[in-house]
Amino acid sequence: MNAMVKRENRLPREVWIACISLKNLWPEDKIETRIKDILERMESVYAYEPDVIVIPETYNISWVNEKKTLDEIAEDESNPGPATSVMAEIARKHNCYVVCPVITKKDGHFYNSSLLLDRQGKISGVYHKIHPVDTEIIPEKYYKGGGVTPGDLKPPVFKTDFGTVGMQICMDGYWHENWRSLWKDGAEIVLFPSQGPFGDLLNHRAWMNHYYIASATGEDARIIDITGDTIVSDGEFARWVCAPVNLEKTMIHIWPQVRRFDDIQRKYARKIRIKIYHPENWATFESLDPEIKVKDVLKEFDIPSYDEQLKEATEIQDKYRLK
Amino acid sequence: MKNKNGFSRRNFIRQTSLGLGAGIAGVTIPSCDTAVQNENSRLPREVTVAGIDLRGLWPDTTRESRIKRILQRMELVTGIKPDIICLPELFDTIWVSEQYKISEVAESEEIPGPVAQRIGEFAGKNNCYVVCPVYTKKDGYYFNSSLLIDRKGKIAGAYNKIHPVKTEIIPSGPTDDVGITPGALDQPAIETDFGKVGMQICYDANWIDGWENCKNKGAEIILFPSAFPGGRILNHYAERFGCYIISSTGQDARIIDMSGNDIDSSSTFVRYSWAKISLEKVNTCTWPTNEKIPEIFRKYGSRLEIKVRDNTSIITIASLDSGIKVKDIVSEFGLQTVDENIRSSEEAQVKYRLKND
Numbered sequence: 001m002n003a004m005v006k007r008e009n010r011l012p013r014e015v016w017i018a019c020i021s022l023k024n025l026w027p028e029d030k031i032e033t034r035i036k037d038i039l040e041r042m043e044s045v046y047a048y049e050p051d052v053i054v055i056p057e058t059y060n061i062s063w064v065n066e067k068k069t070l071d072e073i074a075e076d077e078s079n080p081g082p083a084t085s086v087m088a089e090i091a092r093k094h095n096c097y098v099v100c101p102v103i104t105k106k107d108g109h110f111y112n113s114s115l116l117l118d119r120q121g122k123i124s125g126v127y128h129k130i131h132p133v134d135t136e137i138i139p140e141k142y143y144k145g146g147g148v149t150p151g152d153l154k155p156p157v158f159k160t161d162f163g164t165v166g167m168q169i170c171m172d173g174y175w176h177e178n179w180r181s182l183w184k185d186g187a188e189i190v191l192f193p194s195q196g197p198f199g200d201l202l203n204h205r206a207w208m209n210h211y212y213i214a215s216a217t218g219e220d221a222r223i224i225d226i227t228g229d230t231i232v233s234d235g236e237f238a239r240w241v242c243a244p245v246n247l248e249k250t251m252i253h254i255w256p257q258v259r260r261f262d263d264i265q266r267k268y269a270r271k272i273r274i275k276i277y278h279p280e281n282w283a284t285f286e287s288l289d290p291e292i293k294v295k296d297v298l299k300e301f302d303i304p305s306y307d308e309q310l311k312e313a314t315e316i317q318d319k320y321r322l323k
Numbered sequence: 324m325k326n327k328n329g330f331s332r333r334n335f336i337r338q339t340s341l342g343l344g345a346g347i348a349g350v351t352i353p354s355c356d357t358a359v360q361n362e363n364s365r366l367p368r369e370v371t372v373a374g375i376d377l378r379g380l381w382p383d384t385t386r387e388s389r390i391k392r393i394l395q396r397m398e399l400v401t402g403i404k405p406d407i408i409c410l411p412e413l414f415d416t417i418w419v420s421e422q423y424k425i426s427e428v429a430e431s432e433e434i435p436g437p438v439a440q441r442i443g444e445f446a447g448k449n450n451c452y453v454v455c456p457v458y459t460k461k462d463g464y465y466f467n468s469s470l471l472i473d474r475k476g477k478i479a480g481a482y483n484k485i486h487p488v489k490t491e492i493i494p495s496g497p498t499d500d501v502g503i504t505p506g507a508l509d510q511p512a513i514e515t516d517f518g519k520v521g522m523q524i525c526y527d528a529n530w531i532d533g534w535e536n537c538k539n540k541g542a543e544i545i546l547f548p549s550a551f552p553g554g555r556i557l558n559h560y561a562e563r564f565g566c567y568i569i570s571s572t573g574q575d576a577r578i579i580d581m582s583g584n585d586i587d588s589s590s591t592f593v594r595y596s597w598a599k600i601s602l603e604k605v606n607t608c609t610w611p612t613n614e615k616i617p618e619i620f621r622k623y624g625s626r627l628e629i630k631v632r633d634n635t636s637i638i639t640i641a642s643l644d645s646g647i648k649v650k651d652i653v654s655e656f657g658l659q660t661v662d663e664n665i666r667s668s669e670e671a672q673v674k675y676r677l678k679n680d
Contacts, residue, residue, distance in 0.1 A: 109677065134671035150672040173636070174665050176531075176563075196609065199634040200583055204559040228555055253529070255488075279554025279574070310529055313489055317505040320492050322464065 002232070002243045004048045012290050013247035015052070015162045015189065017214045018045035019221035021239040022056040022195075026063035026218065031073075034064050035086055041240055042090065048242040051162050052097040053090070054216040057170050057193040058112060059083070059101055062218060069145030074105035077115070077126045088121030095119050097160055099216075101169065101193040104128075109149040112136060114167040114193055116158055125158035127151065127167035130178050154181055163188040163247050170194040170217075173201050176208075183209035188247050194218070203228040207280075210306065212245045226251055227277060227284060249286035250294050250305060257303045258283070264301055272297060282306070367645040368602035370407065370517045372544065373400040374569045374576030376589045376596075377411040381418035381573065386428070389419050390441060397445060397453075400595050406517055407452040409571040410442070412525050412548040413467065414456055416498075417573070424500040429460035432468065432481040443476030450474050452515055454571070456524065456548040459483070464504040467491060469522045469548055471513050480513030482506065482522035485533045508532065512540035518602050521566075525549035528556045538564035543602050547571070558583045562635060565606045565661065581606055582632055582639050604628075604641035605649045608664040612638040615656045627652065637661055 005014075020041050028034045038059055045053060056062060060083040061073055075081030080088045087100040097118055104113040104126065112132055116125035128151025135141040136148050155178050157166045166182035168190055182190055192202065192215040206213045207228035215222045221234040221241045232243045254276060261274055261283070271289035276282075285294045298305065304312065375396050383389040393414055400408060411417070415438045416428060430436025435443045442455040452473055459468040459481065466483035473479040483506025490496070491503040510533075512519040521537025523545060537545050545564075547557060549572040561568045562583025570577045576589040578598040587596040609631075616629060616638075626644035640658075642649050653660060659667070 131668060131672055134668045137668075137671045137675045147675070150676040153676070171668065174661075196636050198636050199632070200558070200562065201636060204555070204563075207555065208559070277554065279552040280556055281551045313486065313526075314530075316489050316492055317486055320502065321505040322507070 002048075005244065007049050010244070011246060011248065011288070013163065014244050015247060016048055016050045016242060016244050017189070017212075017223055018042075018048065018050035018053040018240060018242040019214050019216040019223065019234075020045070020053065020055045021216060021221035021234045022059070022062065022218045023220065023234070023239050025239075028064045030066050031060050031064055031068070031083075035060055035083060039086065039090070044238070044240050045242045046094050050094070050096050050242055052099065052160070052165075052189075052191070052214070053094075054099040054191045054193060054214050054221075055087070055101065056216045056218060057101045057195050058103060059193070061103070062195055067144050070103060070110045070143050070148075071105070071145050074103045074110050075115075077104045077106050077113070078123060080115075080117075080121070080123060084115055084117070084123070088117050088123075091117040091119060092121040097124075099167065099191045099193055103143075103148070110143075110146055111151060112148045112169060113151075114169060114191070116160075116165070116167070116191075118160070124160075125156065125167075127155060127169070129169040129172060130155060131172045131175050133171050153177070157182060157185040157187045166190045166211075168192050170196055170198075173198040173205070176205075179205045179209055183211060187211050189214060189245065192216070197222075203230065207251075207282075210251045212247075227275075227282065246286055246288075248292075248294055249284055250298070251282055251284050252298070252303060252306050253309050254281050254283045257301075260301045260303065264297065268292070268297065365645075366599065366601040366603070367642050367647070368518070369599055370544070370602060371403055371405045371597065371599050372407050372409075372567070372569050372578055373403065373405040373595055373597040374409045374571035374578065374589070375400070375411065376571060376576040376594050377414065377417070377573045378575065378589070378594055383419045385421040386415050386419055386423065390415050390438065394441070394445060396594060400597055401449050403597050405449070405451045405597065407454070407515070407520070407544075407546075407569070409454040409546045409548060409569045409576070410456060411571045411573060412456045412550050413458065414548070416458065417550060423498055425458050425465055425498060425503075426460070426501050429458040429465050430470075431478075432459045432461050432466075432470065433478055435470075435472070435476065435478055439470050439472060439478065440476075443472050443478075446472045446474060447476035452479070454522065454546045454548055458503075465501045466506060467503050467524060468506075469524060469546065471515075471520070471522070471546075473515070479515065480511070482510055482513075482524070484524040484527060485510070486527045486530050488526050509536060512537060512542040518543045521545045523547050525551060525572075528553045528560075531560075534560045534564060538566060542566060544569060544600075549573070552577075558585070562606075562637070567600055567602075580639070582630065582635055582637060584632065584634070601628075601641045601643075603647075603649055604639060605653060606637045606639055606661045607653065607658045608661055609636050609638055612640070612656075612658050615658060619652065619656055623647070623652070 091098045100115045112129040114127045118124040130151045139147040166187035189212045194217040197217045197219040206224040213224040223231045232241045273286040456469045469482045471480045521542030544567045547570040552574045561579040568579040576596040578586040628641040
């Protein structure tokens with residue numbers, strides 16, 4: 001567990017993320033009990049003053065015996081409905097964003113959604129699960145009173161006061177394109193409410209797209225580094241996690257840049273943390289000084305970002321490849 | 324994953340616990356490790372694979388020294404009677420002090436040159452395929468290649484590295500009298516007597532297209548000669564494309580299962596990796612396979628290997644009985660392979676997605 005750091009003492013781009021697991025809270029009889037249980041579990045993280053809290057997919061109804069029709073449980077995407085209002089209150093009270101995954105209804109269609117609630121408890125973003133399971137989509141197969149409509153293929157990103165975030169839900173994990181799209185649009189953290197934990201696949205999504213992933217699922221809760229390393233995960237004794245991530249951090253390919261690492265370390269000492277991932281030939285650069293931006297250091301030492309390096313290589317390969 | 328039957332995940336846990344209890348009481352859940360102990364018992368579609376790493380062999384003084392030392396290391400794995408051995412990228416020239424010119428050492432892609440011939444002799448003598456990565460020349464262009472030498476020592480196919488690094492393409496070093504041409508984006512998988520294989524080389528690991536192409540061409544094993552090890556990048560491709568990966572690099576050699584987990588890797592004292600792998604194996608979705616495990620186990624017992632891995636959302640099923648095909652098991656129990664699951668969900672998604680959303 002990470003020692004709590006007061007907001008005023010954090011690095012400029014340090015973001016504290018909390019994720020709540022649903023493990024051992026299902027099956028449940030009543031929606032009301034489920035909401036109460038989740039709220040109780042969330043209480044453990046407030047002391048850390050998180051910037052954002054993620055709770056699991058359709059948190060109020062997943063594996064709950066009380067069956068209502070989609071129309072009865074669907075919430076509005078502009079004005080918080082019952083399950084959203086509860087979380088909006090938490091967001092206001094604890095001055096944090098909350099990812100609130102519920103069924104929503106828009107223009108007569110139902111969606112498996114994630115609502116992003118801002119620090120005032122207002123709905124500041126809506127994501128519709130792009131890839132629901134077929135049984136969710138086909139009416140009456142899984143849900144009473146209909147099925148959910150798959151979301152638009154291009155997932156949105158949202159600007160928050162700490163950075164740009166994207167969202168993905170459960171089975172979205174299998175489709176690479178959505179995750180890549182979030183990377184292209186500048187997501188720095190992807191918030192992942194889910195029923196299934198998706199294991200290593202999430203770690204791979206993180207390194208492939210160089211963003212953090214925060215997951216809250218039916219089985220676990222995790223925060224994953226831009227390198228794919230799991231920073232923290234829940235367990236038997238705490239079904240939640242809360243930890244900081246530093247958005248002033250980037251991943252590069254080490255070759256041939258590694259030759260300059262000693263000079264950088266000599267100049268910046270503890271202000272820049274360089275970590276080498278030998279088998280993958282990667283390195284991360286992380287600023288530990290409020291005054292230093294990683295991109296300035298990379299520029300000073302003429303080091304391309306990972307994506308810049310691959311872009312240049314691809315252009316050269318395409319130029320010399322036989323037609 | 325959602326399940327239309329309600330809370331079967333919980334029921335599953337209960338049933339599995341009972342199953343494990345039975346295991347402790349005397350019914351053994353089979354594992355591949357135990358199944359391969361007996362050298363004479365072959366798994367259905369069993370392939371014995373090996374990778375040789377280059378660690379401790381560089382820098383080397385001459386190409387001749389390097390080739391001899393690699394052949395010595397290859398001898399170490401002959402005892403396991405490998406079906407295929409993978410060697411590291413440009414194994415005869417990489418990190419060798421002797422000055423040479425690429426144009427002088429490049430070999431043919433069809434008729435074994437001096438290096439491929441020596442490796443071919445080894446292949447013929449040991450009745451195995453060998454992935455022999457050397458510089459090649461074709462139609463006046465030079466490639467960083469992997470030649471697949473067959474059991475008779477002939478070249479069964481060649482792969483040209485799709486994504487060479489910039490300094491390979493644009494001559495920059497003392498040995499680089501010519502530049503390396505990037506290989507074609509679309510290259511075939513190569514047929515062997517145990518199944519189709521694909522190849523990727525080193526820097527290719529940073530692009531997904533070549534790996535995807537191998538899968539689309541039907542490769543069940545992807546061979547990865549490389550200078551750098553690749554680490555978790557390779558594990559991801561194995562899981563994502565449901566292929567085995569055999570790596571042979573400057574630092575390590577690994578056998579990676581289609582679930583994305585390492586089966587074997589070289590170590591400080593053993594500079595090769597090997598395993599008996601079964602191509603009669605499939606990645607299935609956690610749901611509904613997890614619900615059916617007790618039923619499958621009751622019927623097929625030790626004739627199947629079922630691996631439930633907490634670090635993935637897949638369950639692998641392998642046949643340990645030559646009379647059982649995994650596709651029949653998938654069909655009999657109404658399971659879904661990962662590929663099928665994605666395909667069927669995608670069909671529903673396309674059908675129901677709003678056109679103007």
